[in-house]
Amino acid sequence: MTEACVQPTTLRGRDIHEQHRTATPLELLFDLTFVVGVALAAAQLHHAEGAGHLLQVLPGYLLAFFAIWWAWMNYTWFSSAYDSDDAVWRVLTLLQMVGVLIFATSVPGLFEGRTLLAVVGYAAMRLPLCLQWLRAAQGDAARRATCLRYAGGVAAVQALWIANYAAGAHGWLPAGAAWPAFGLLVLLELAVPVWAETRGPPTPWHAHHIAERYSGFVIMILGESILGATNAVSNLVQASGLTAELALVGLGGALLAFCLWWMYFLLPSGAALHAHRERSFGWGYGHYVTFAALAAVGSGLEVVADAMKPDGATALAAVSAVAVPQAIYVASIWALHRHATRAPQRQIALTLLVLACIGLGPLAVARGLPLPWGLLLLSLGPVMAIVAQERGRRA
Numbered sequence: 565m566t567e568a569c570v571q572p573t574t575l576r577g578r579d580i581h582e583q584h585r586t587a588t589p590l591e592l593l594f595d596l597t598f599v600v601g602v603a604l605a606a607a608q609l610h611h612a613e614g615a616g617h618l619l620q621v622l623p624g625y626l627l628a629f630f631a632i633w634w635a636w637m638n639y640t641w642f643s644s645a646y647d648s649d650d651a652v653w654r655v656l657t658l659l660q661m662v663g664v665l666i667f668a669t670s671v672p673g674l675f676e677g678r679t680l681l682a683v684v685g686y687a688a689m690r691l692p693l694c695l696q697w698l699r700a701a702q703g704d705a706a707r708r709a710t711c712l713r714y715a716g717g718v719a720a721v722q723a724l725w726i727a728n729y730a731a732g733a734h735g736w737l738p739a740g741a742a743w744p745a746f747g748l749l750v751l752l753e754l755a756v757p758v759w760a761e762t763r764g765p766p767t768p769w770h771a772h773h774i775a776e777r778y779s780g781f782v783i784m785i786l787g788e789s790i791l792g793a794t795n796a797v798s799n800l801v802q803a804s805g806l807t808a809e810l811a812l813v814g815l816g817g818a819l820l821a822f823c824l825w826w827m828y829f830l831l832p833s834g835a836a837l838h839a840h841r842e843r844s845f846g847w848g849y850g851h852y853v854t855f856a857a858l859a860a861v862g863s864g865l866e867v868v869a870d871a872m873k874p875d876g877a878t879a880l881a882a883v884s885a886v887a888v889p890q891a892i893y894v895a896s897i898w899a900l901h902r903h904a905t906r907a908p909q910r911q912i913a914l915t916l917l918v919l920a921c922i923g924l925g926p927l928a929v930a931r932g933l934p935l936p937w938g939l940l941l942l943s944l945g946p947v948m949a950i951v952a953q954e955r956g957r958r959a
Contacts, residue, residue, distance in 0.1 A: 575646045575653075575696070575703040577768035580838075585773040587780060590657055591643060595784055597661045601632040601668035602859055603788050608675045610792070610863040613885045614870050614877050624675045627746060629856045631667060631682070634753060635660070635689040637848065638718075640777045641757075642693060644769040646700045656692040663688025683729045687722050694719045710764040717756035725749055758845060771841065775834035778851060782828050785855060786821050789862020793817045796869030810872060812936030816943070817865045823946035824858065824890070828897055830953050836904035846903045854896040860889035868939055879935040884926045887942055891922045894946070914952055921945030 578585075605628045612621040639660060647653065667685030674682045694715045701711035728745050731737045737745065761767065797814050837844055864885035871882035898915040921944045929938035 575648050575700040577700075577704050577707060578645055578647065578770060580768050580770055582770060585770045587773070587776055588643075588647065588649060590649065590654060591640075591647075591777065592780070594639065594657055594661055595636070595780060597664040597668070598632055598636050598781075599784055599788055601664060601671060602629075602785055603792070604668050604671040605629050605632065606788065606792065606859045606863045608672060609860060610866045613863060613867045613881070616877070616881070618885075621675055623743065625860075626856065627750075628671050628674055628682075629859065630750060630852065631686050631689075632664075633852050633855055635664065635667075635686070636781065637851075638690070638693055638757075641767070641769050641774065641848070642696060642700075642714075644773045644777070645767040646696070646704070652699070653696070656696055659692040660689055663690070663692070679729060679732070683725060686725060690718055690722050694722075707765045707767060710760050710767060713760035713763060714756065717760060721749065721752050721756060724752065754849065761845075766841070769844075771838035772834035774844075774848075775837060778833065778848075779829065781851075781855060782825070782858065785858045785862065786825055789859065789865060790818070790821050792862055793865035793869055796866045800869060800872055809934070809936050813869055813872060813939060816936060816939035817868070819940065819943045820861070820865070820886070820890070820946070823943050823950065824861065824893060826950050827894070827946055828854075830950070831897060831901050831904070833900075833904060840904070843904055847900055850896065850900050850903065854893060854900065857889040857893040857896060861886055861893060864889060868935065871935060879929050879938065880926060882935060883929045883938045883942070886939065887922050887925050890942060891919050894918050894922065894949075914949055918945035918949045921948065 605625055608621060608628075609618075609625045612618050612625075639657075663685050665685075666688055667682060670678070670681035670685050673679075697711045697715035697718065701708045701715065704711060728737075728749060732742060732745075794814070794817075797810055797817075800810055833847070837847060864882070864887075867877055867885040868882045870876040871879060876882070877885075894915065898911065902911065922942055924944070925938045925942040928941055929935060933941070
């Protein structure tokens with residue numbers, strides 16, 4: 565066991581030019597706890613889509629996913645700048661992991677208006693990070709003010725979340741004020757890093773490390789989506805045997821997941837962020853849409869599998885449950901690419917073509933194409949984009 569793991573060390577900023585910087589085993593373990601939260605949030609969306617109640621639960625899904633993503637993102641950027649991997653670091657990370665699991669446990673109740681456990685879990689996810697920022701302020705004299713702004717800002721917003729819950733529980737908030745209050749608190753959360761980073765020396769996060777961590781989150785969401793869809797198809801196979809339609813649904817889901825993975829990894833995120841660190845906020849915050857849409861694609865794949873049952877959703881509703889978030893995902897990664905690299909405007913023509921091809925899936929199903937073939941059709945646009953981009957890179 566290394567000495568750094570036995571004795572607490574001072575948190576000093578990492579070298580932004582450090583060679584071969586990769587995710588640590590602790591970061592990968594930390595990510596696994598978020599699989600639970602993402603899976604439970606996506607499961608609520610899946611049930612609502614299957615029952616035709618999407619609009620009623622969509623705000624809750626977006627809020628729950630924000631809490632999961634925001635806690636993950638804040639830890640990721642902090643660890644990129646200050647990870648020391650000492651004993652205190654590991655213990656505080658464990659406390660955040662416990663908070664993630666508490667929050668994940670609260671997700672089903674959150675959709676039913678039970679928020680106490682969610683508030684407790686969210687605070688447990690966030691408050692240990694305040695202690696980490698205080699440690700960084702002690703060890704990084706050049707960025708002391710920046711770290712203290714982070715610590716104070718995070719703590720203040722958590723206090724407001726708790727106060728908001730107390731006000732709602734005691735009936736102090738006027739009727740209809742809950743969602744505006746949530747929106748204000750989300751904006752305050754988003755404002756803390758901007759305020760902290762732009763008012764003083766910025767933190768020394770590592771561009772390629774950050775790009776790898778975000779890529780890992782994409783893989784984690786895709787893995788959860790593939791697992792959910794596979795379980796749904798497997799249940800049908802166990803109940804009624806393997807049919808050609810179920811085989812096509814399985815193939816269509818796997819192909820689509822593979823295409824969406826490939827499209828994301830066409831982004832030269834590490835190099836772009838390293839060359840233009842000032843673009844990090846738009847790139848980092850923009851991934852909320854990418855991640856939430858990708859998780860919703862997984863929910864839609866489960867709806868497609870359920871639609872193969874006699875009492876499942878209609879074929880059009882099922883394929884639309886995949887196509888709509890898929891289109892949002894494709895548009896978001898184009899926007900991320902555009903923001904990070906300032907790529908030529910002609911890329912928008914390819915993106916519009918992909919979106920048009922995605923729209924063919926629901927249109928064809930509405931005109932009578934069987935659902936499994938409609939699902940396969942959703943991969944046409946991504947395949948075209950992948951071929952075009954790969955040919956362009958080799959030209």
